[in-house]
Amino acid sequence: MYKRNKHERMKKTVKTTKVNSAKVKPNFTGQHLLHNPKTVKRMLELARLKKSDTVLEIGAGKGVLTFPLAEQAGKVIAVEVDESFSKLLRSKVADKACSNISIKQADIRTFRLPATPFTVVANIPYSITTPILEKLLGAEGRSMHRAVLMVEKGAAKRFTQAATMDTRLLMWKMFFIFKLESVIPRTHFAPPPSVDSAILSIKRRDSAYIPAQEARRFVAFATYVLSVPQLSVALALKGIFTAPQLKKVLLDAGLHREQTVQEIELEQYGTLFNAMLKHVPAFRWPK
Numbered sequence: 417m418y419k420r421n422k423h424e425r426m427k428k429t430v431k432t433t434k435v436n437s438a439k440v441k442p443n444f445t446g447q448h449l450l451h452n453p454k455t456v457k458r459m460l461e462l463a464r465l466k467k468s469d470t471v472l473e474i475g476a477g478k479g480v481l482t483f484p485l486a487e488q489a490g491k492v493i494a495v496e497v498d499e500s501f502s503k504l505l506r507s508k509v510a511d512k513a514c515s516n517i518s519i520k521q522a523d524i525r526t527f528r529l530p531a532t533p534f535t536v537v538a539n540i541p542y543s544i545t546t547p548i549l550e551k552l553l554g555a556e557g558r559s560m561h562r563a564v565l566m567v568e569k570g571a572a573k574r575f576t577q578a579a580t581m582d583t584r585l586l587m588w589k590m591f592f593i594f595k596l597e598s599v600i601p602r603t604h605f606a607p608p609p610s611v612d613s614a615i616l617s618i619k620r621r622d623s624a625y626i627p628a629q630e631a632r633r634f635v636a637f638a639t640y641v642l643s644v645p646q647l648s649v650a651l652a653l654k655g656i657f658t659a660p661q662l663k664k665v666l667l668d669a670g671l672h673r674e675q676t677v678q679e680i681e682l683e684q685y686g687t688l689f690n691a692m693l694k695h696v697p698a699f700r701w702p703k
């Protein structure tokens with residue numbers, strides 16, 4: 417869990433009611449501004465932007481990423497909740513005559529994501545990492561194909577570890593590839609946060625392992641399968657599949673009966689779940 421240091425505890429939250437009407441409590445703003453040019457360059461390289469791309473930046477701050485992004489992309493939508501940062505950014509945009517940057521003073525949690533294809537590049541406020549991911553990776557983010565995010569190192573490790581019992585993360589991984597690209601020392605930010613950071617890349621799979629409309633049902637399936645982590649796959653799945661179905665689906669997935677449910681890999685989850693949708697009557701599906 418991300419802990420604030422003494423400096424951070426004294427820092428502000430922003431009254432989000434001032435910037436938009438939706439009902440969210442102000443979050444801790446986490447204003448740790450990136451100042452290391454190599455790290456900025458690395459994030460840009462990972463984003464692999466083209467002149468036709470639209471980039472969403474979450475928490476633009478004073479624009480250390482915003483202006484380099486605008487040089488590479490067709491359009492940058494820079495969302496920033498803080499009024500003083502937003503004003504500063506607007507005046508910089510006017511000074512530099514950057515016609516492809518649009519500054520939106522808004523809380524990202526209530527900001528409407530673009531409906532047309534976009535990439536996210538952002539040094540996000542760590543205190544709202546989960547709400548940001550829920551938004552980007554959920555239905556509203558259906559047009560997002562890639563994200564390059566600065567996050568807390570611990571969070572990046574959690575999101576990218578091979579085995580997970582977190583069923584929502586498993587669900588996201590049916591659609592996206594998560595990769596910890598680089599660990600970034602706290603000294604690359606001013607003021608430095610109390611923890612190291614990492615660049616996390618999230619790329620939409622060319623072909624998802626499960627149908628998009630079945631995400632919620634997949635979470636129920638994975639929760640059922642993982643309810644006893646030491647159980648063998650054969651025992652865990654026998655409440656769903658008949659004996660002949662089970663034999664076939666384990667063969668198709670490349671799983672042995674005695675493997676534990678913790679050993680099921682991402683693609684194998686997809687095979688098992690899709691077989692359930694196809695061959696098992698709905699009344700036997702985990703709710």
Ligand SMILES: C[S@@+](CC[C@H](N)C(=O)[O-])C[C@H]1O[C@@H](n2cnc3c(N)ncnc32)[C@H](O)[C@@H]1O
Nearest residue numbers: 445448449450475476477497498523524539541
């Ligand atoms: C870690 S700083 C990054 C600033 C800048 N991008 C940089 O790298 O220097 C996070 C930024 O997110 C902004 N922020 C915090 N909460 C926000 C929210 N709910 N919606 C939009 N921006 C937010 C902060 O004001 C801050 O500028």
